[in-house]
Amino acid sequence: MSKKITLKELAIISKFSVSTISKALSDNNEISTITKKKIKAIARKHNYKPNAMARGLKSKKTKTIGVIIPNILTHYFAKVLSGIEQEVTKSGYNIITCISNESHKKEVKSIELLASGSVDGFLISLSKESQKKNDYSHLNDVIENGLPIVMFDRTSNEVVCDKVIINDFESAYNITEVLIDASCKNIIYISPLGDTNVGTERANGYSKAIEDKFNNSTKPVVLNFTDYSKFSIELEEYLEKNVVDGIVSSNELSGIFAMNLAISKGLKVPDDIAFVAFTDGILSRNSNPPLTIVNQNETELGRLAAATLIKRLEKKSDNQFTTQILNTSIIHRKSSKKNILI
Amino acid sequence: MSKKITLKELAIISKFSVSTISKALSDNNEISTITKKKIKAIARKHNYKPNAMARGLKSKKTKTIGVIIPNILTHYFAKVLSGIEQEVTKSGYNIITCISNESHKKEVKSIELLASGSVDGFLISLSKESQKKNDYSHLNDVIENGLPIVMFDRTSNEVVCDKVIINDFESAYNITEVLIDASCKNIIYISPLGDTNVGTERANGYSKAIEDKFNNSTKPVVLNFTDYSKFSIELEEYLEKNVVDGIVSSNELSGIFAMNLAISKGLKVPDDIAFVAFTDGILSRNSNPPLTIVNQNETELGRLAAATLIKRLEKKSDNQFTTQILNTSIIHRKSSKKNILI
DNA sequence: CTGAAAGCGCTAACAA
DNA sequence: TTGTTAGCGCTTTCAG
Numbered sequence: 001m002s003k004k005i006t007l008k009e010l011a012i013i014s015k016f017s018v019s020t021i022s023k024a025l026s027d028n029n030e031i032s033t034i035t036k037k038k039i040k041a042i043a044r045k046h047n048y049k050p051n052a053m054a055r056g057l058k059s060k061k062t063k064t065i066g067v068i069i070p071n072i073l074t075h076y077f078a079k080v081l082s083g084i085e086q087e088v089t090k091s092g093y094n095i096i097t098c099i100s101n102e103s104h105k106k107e108v109k110s111i112e113l114l115a116s117g118s119v120d121g122f123l124i125s126l127s128k129e130s131q132k133k134n135d136y137s138h139l140n141d142v143i144e145n146g147l148p149i150v151m152f153d154r155t156s157n158e159v160v161c162d163k164v165i166i167n168d169f170e171s172a173y174n175i176t177e178v179l180i181d182a183s184c185k186n187i188i189y190i191s192p193l194g195d196t197n198v199g200t201e202r203a204n205g206y207s208k209a210i211e212d213k214f215n216n217s218t219k220p221v222v223l224n225f226t227d228y229s230k231f232s233i234e235l236e237e238y239l240e241k242n243v244v245d246g247i248v249s250s251n252e253l254s255g256i257f258a259m260n261l262a263i264s265k266g267l268k269v270p271d272d273i274a275f276v277a278f279t280d281g282i283l284s285r286n287s288n289p290p291l292t293i294v295n296q297n298e299t300e301l302g303r304l305a306a307a308t309l310i311k312r313l314e315k316k317s318d319n320q321f322t323t324q325i326l327n328t329s330i331i332h333r334k335s336s337k338k339n340i341l342i
Numbered sequence: 343m344s345k346k347i348t349l350k351e352l353a354i355i356s357k358f359s360v361s362t363i364s365k366a367l368s369d370n371n372e373i374s375t376i377t378k379k380k381i382k383a384i385a386r387k388h389n390y391k392p393n394a395m396a397r398g399l400k401s402k403k404t405k406t407i408g409v410i411i412p413n414i415l416t417h418y419f420a421k422v423l424s425g426i427e428q429e430v431t432k433s434g435y436n437i438i439t440c441i442s443n444e445s446h447k448k449e450v451k452s453i454e455l456l457a458s459g460s461v462d463g464f465l466i467s468l469s470k471e472s473q474k475k476n477d478y479s480h481l482n483d484v485i486e487n488g489l490p491i492v493m494f495d496r497t498s499n500e501v502v503c504d505k506v507i508i509n510d511f512e513s514a515y516n517i518t519e520v521l522i523d524a525s526c527k528n529i530i531y532i533s534p535l536g537d538t539n540v541g542t543e544r545a546n547g548y549s550k551a552i553e554d555k556f557n558n559s560t561k562p563v564v565l566n567f568t569d570y571s572k573f574s575i576e577l578e579e580y581l582e583k584n585v586v587d588g589i590v591s592s593n594e595l596s597g598i599f600a601m602n603l604a605i606s607k608g609l610k611v612p613d614d615i616a617f618v619a620f621t622d623g624i625l626s627r628n629s630n631p632p633l634t635i636v637n638q639n640e641t642e643l644g645r646l647a648a649a650t651l652i653k654r655l656e657k658k659s660d661n662q663f664t665t666q667i668l669n670t671s672i673i674h675r676k677s678s679k680k681n682i683l684i
Numbered sequence: 685c686t687g688a689a690a691g692c693g694c695t696a697a698c699a700a
Numbered sequence: 701t702t703g704t705t706a707g708c709g710c711t712t713t714c715a716g
Contacts, residue, residue, distance in 0.1 A: 004458070004487050006693060017703045022695060032701060049458035053404065054693035056395040057708050064438065064460075072420050072427075073624070082414050085441050089448075094455065096406065097439045099427050106431075113436065116346070116391035117709090118406075145346055256628045263630060282415070286598045288605060288630045348709060359687045364711060374685060396709035399692050459693090 005046045014042045025050075056117070064094040065309060066119035068110055070102050070127050070154070075252060075281030076298055077125070080152065083302025084123060091310050095123075104129035108138045115142050121309050122147065126154040132195045134158070148312045152305040154196050155323075162312065163323040164305040168198055171294045171328040172205025175276045176248050178292060178330060180213050182274055182338035184246030188221040190235065190258060191250035192228070199224070202250045202278070228257060235261060249277035255291055256283045259335065275335040289334035296328055347388045356384045367392075398459070406436040407651060408461035410452055412444050412469050412496070417594060417623030418640055419467070422494065425644025426465060433652050437465075446471035450480045457484050463651050464489065468496040474537045476500070490654045494647040496538050497665075504654065505665040506647040510540055513636045513670045514547025517618045518590050520634060520672060522555050524616055524680035526588030530563040532577065532600060533592035534570070541566070544592045544620070570599060577603060591619035597633055598625050601677065617677040631676035638670050 011018045016039060024031045024039040025048075031039075056062045067084060069077045081097070088095055096119060098110035107127045114122070122142065130136065131154060139159045143149055149161045172189075179187050189206040193199030207220035223238070225231035235258060238244070247262075249255035255277030259269055267273050269289055276292045277284060284291035304324060353360045358381060366373045366381040367390075373381075398404045409426060411419045423439070430437055438461060440452035449469045456464070464484065472478065473496060481501045485491055491503040521529050531548040535541030549562035565580070567573035577600060580586070589604075591597035597619030601611055609615050611631055618634045619626060626633035646666060 008693075018694080019696075019704075020702055022693095023702090026695085028696095030701065035701080049454065051399075051459040051693050053395050053398040053459045054708090055695080057393075057399050057693080057710090058695050060708080062395065072414070072424050073417070075415070075417075075624075078414050078420050082441065085414075085439070094438050094440070094460070096436050097427070098436070099424065112391065117393040117395045118436070253624065253628075260628060260630060282417070282595065283624060283628060286595075286602060286625060286629070288602060350709075360710085361688075361712075362686055364709095365686090368711085370712095372685065377685080393709050396692090397711080399694090399709080400711050402692080 004051075005048050006051070007048075010039075010043060010046065010048055013046070014039060062118060062120050063092060064096055064119050065306070066111070066114040066122045066124075067095045067097045068100055068107060068122065068124040069097070070100050070125060072097075072099055075283065076153075076279045076296070079281070079298035080125075080302035080305075083299035083304075084306045085302075086299070087303040087306035088310070091314075093120075093310065100127040100130075102128045104133055104135065111138050111142060115145060115147060120147065120313050122149045123152065123305050123309055124149060125152050126156060126196070128194055128196055131156065131197065148309060150305050150309040150312075152301060154198055156197065160321060162308050162321050164301055164308060164326065165323065166296050166301065166326045166328050168201035169205040169208075171278070171296075172202040172248070172250075173209045174205075174328075175278070175292075175294050175330060176206045176209035177213070178276055178332070178336050179246035179248065179274055179338075180209065182246070182270070182336055184274055184338065186218065186243045187246035187248060188223060188238075188244055189248045189250070190223045190225070190231075190254055192225055192231075192254055193250050194224050194226065199250055206248050228254075232257075232261060236265070239265065244273060246274045247276075249275070252277055252279040252281045252283050252291070252293065255293075256287050259287065259291065270335055270338045274338045280331055284333070287335070292333045292336035293331055294328050295331050297326055301326055346393075347390050348393070349390075352381075352385060352388065352390055355388070356381060404460060404462050405434060406438055406461050407648070408453070408456040408464045408466075409437045409439045410442055410449060410464065410466040411439070412442050412467060414439075414441055417625065418495075418621045418638070421623070421640035422467075422644035422647075425641035425646075426648045427644075428641075429645040429648035430652070433656075435652065442469040442472075444470045446475055446477065453480050453484060457487060457489060462489065462655050464491045465494065465647050465651055466491060467494050468498060468538070470536060470538055473498065473539065490651060492647050492651040492654075494643060496540055498539065502663060504650050504663050506643055506650060506668065507665065508638050508643065508668045508670050510543035511547040511550075513620070513638075514544040514590070514592075515551045516547075517620070517634075517636050517672060518548045518551035519555070520618055520674070520678050521588035521590065521616055521680075522551065524588070524612070524678055526616055526680065528560065528585045529588035529590060530565060530580075530586055531590045531592070532565045532567070532573075532596055534567055534573075534596050535592045536566050536568065541592055548590050570596075574599075574603060578607070581607065586615060588616045589618075591617070594619055594621040594623045594625050594633070594635065597635075598629050601629065601633065612677055612680045616680045622673055626675070629677070634675045634678035635673055636670045637673050639668055643668055 007018050010021050021039050024036045100107040136159050152164045155163045191199050203222045210220040247258050259275045262273050278294045280293050280295040284293045349360050352363050363381050366378045442449040478501050494506045497505045533541050545564045552562040589600050601617045604615050620636045622635050622637040626635045
């Protein structure tokens with residue numbers, strides 16, 4: 001259509017003043033109905049769209065939210081992002097997405113950049129590195145500057161803000177029970193999540209289940225790793241030297257990964273060895289056999305986190321910060337359906 | 343740290359004028375080296391960060407790019423987005439991500455919103471609906487307004503702008519040949535991509551390969567679908583009524599989907615029926631057997647698209663629009679390694 | 685080399 | 701009910 005048009009130009013065309021037009025378009029009741037009608041008609045005709053920058057400068061509101069996620073290739077975060085996007089759009093917000101790629105430095109840089117006027121608030125899931133370093137000063141700075149933050153999934157007690165998480169401990173406990181109930185005797189836990197709060201909680205939940213059910217006759221085994229290809233060798237060795245008939249994975253990919261390794265070694269799933277994992281992603285649904293998993297309601301979690309932030313942005317509610325814990329559910333599939341041995 | 347500080351406040355503190363400070367911080371050579379040093383020191387001490395909105399208002403540059411993708415749950419787009427993000431970050435840009443969810447309306451709305459001052463340009467892959475409607479006026483409006491667009495993957499001839507694509511026709515031809523060389527005789531093509539340029543090109547490439555190799559003794563069969571669960575029934579019926587020993591899929595998920603269906607019907611892959619597909623995603627690498635695919639270099643494509651846009655933004659180069667065609671490669675895996683029958 | 689002043693496009697207090 | 705005016709924080713002439 002026509003070139004971008006400004007209020008000033010509309011003023012010339014319409015013979016009204018800039019402020020009258022501004023008020024008319026925002027339905028300010030200082031303006032008569034008839035003038036409003038006229039002005040709106042002209043604005044529509046010229047396809048007027050208020051300039052976001054100018055409005056932002058004035059109102060100190062950008063109507064955009066900064067989203068910082070560790071990565072986008074994991075189906076988990078893609079789903080959360082999808083949920084965030086849905087919710088945010090409903091309220092007329094936009095998201096600026098930054099991918100920290102698990103790097104503390106990148107996380108800090110992105111946040112500093114966005115904090116200087118580009119966004120009204122943040123949704124963030126911490127990078128592994130930040131959690132390892134235990135350094136959250138960048139986030140606390142942002143909060144001091146008056147920008148609200150809502151953390152999801154990977155959170156920290158050192159940052160006082162709203163949080164949305166799942167009951168990781170309990171979920172891990174429950175999913176471990178699935179294997180125990182399927183009469184697995186030697187269950188190990190594998191995880192690429194390392195020192196994250198999420199990884200730790202899940203490891204603890206798993207360990208507790210093992211201790212409770214086996215009365216300490218069997219010790220929990222937690223295998224953390226960072227590199228999939230190296231882990232392949234480690235795990236293979238472990239499986240050769242130890243009896244393992246069940247594996248709990250803290251994420252989807254490592255579950256699939258381990259299962260494929262087992263299959264390639266000629267083991268039968270679930271009869272020789274059974275598998276359970278976290279995240280109902282595209283992988284677990286389409287693996288062979290399909291994987292029994294903890295459904296984390298990622299989309300819901302994303303939505304909830306976004307809604308929480310927006311509520312705080314709009315209500316300016318000074319009420320207490322909350323930590324909302326979403327319940328998970330278990331989706332039973334063939335990877336864990338072991339026949340119970342008498 | 344401290345509250346957000348403005349140039350004006352720095353002026354008071356430093357006893358210099360606002361304009362001197364502004365110049366000093368941008369290394370303008372009107373300012374003496376010594377003054378620059380002083381001012382920069384003070385700015386750093388107070389952690390001064392220029393306000394993005396104000397700067398944007400003045401300079402008409404936002405240093406952010408609007409990215410419109412059809413969805414984020416497909417690994418293909420996640421990888422492209424990841425590439426875009428990497429490239430953009432290098433040049434100090436940010437991305438505002440909008441997910442059209444294959445809806446024309448949402449695509450239009452997002453673009454209109456962002457076009458009014460929020461972004462300097464767009465990276466877009468068209469929604470299915472836009473391609474079906476063949477309606478691109480929103481994009482042409484944007485271009486008329488002086489905002490450059492780079493289209494990737496799902497593009498259209500009706501929009502004159504830079505484009506980055508892969509050689510879909512040829513890739514489909516080549517991947518079909520893989521099955522033919524594996525002595526498959528009855529190869530069908532399945533696709534959820536419908537009327538998109540990409541879907542059409544791939545279907546044509548497949549068809550051409552069939553016609554060329556079988557001298558019209560066998561007719562190509564193209565099965566388009568929109569809904570996976572309905573398609574499950576259709577495909578199953580088709581496989582029962584027809585002899586099929588090879589399937590070419592236009593995307594990763596439908597390939598996995600069809601392969602699982604075949605396996606569940608007791609067919610052996612690749613001996614009874616072989617599979618090839620597009621996209622080297624997390625699914626194809628981890629399926630059982632792993633899937634032979636066309637590697638589309640998604641990350642590279644994202645990077646290239648972003649680089650192209652940024653170049654245009656920075657150089658204001660009025661040179662001809664280009665269509666860059668990325669070559670693909672085939673990654674051979676077990677799903678297609680059929681023994682050649684004599 | 686430094687500063688005063690105009691203005692980007694918009695909103696809103698204050699006048700008329 | 702409408703218009704005038706003063707900024708939001710920054711960049712950029714143009715004067716000094």
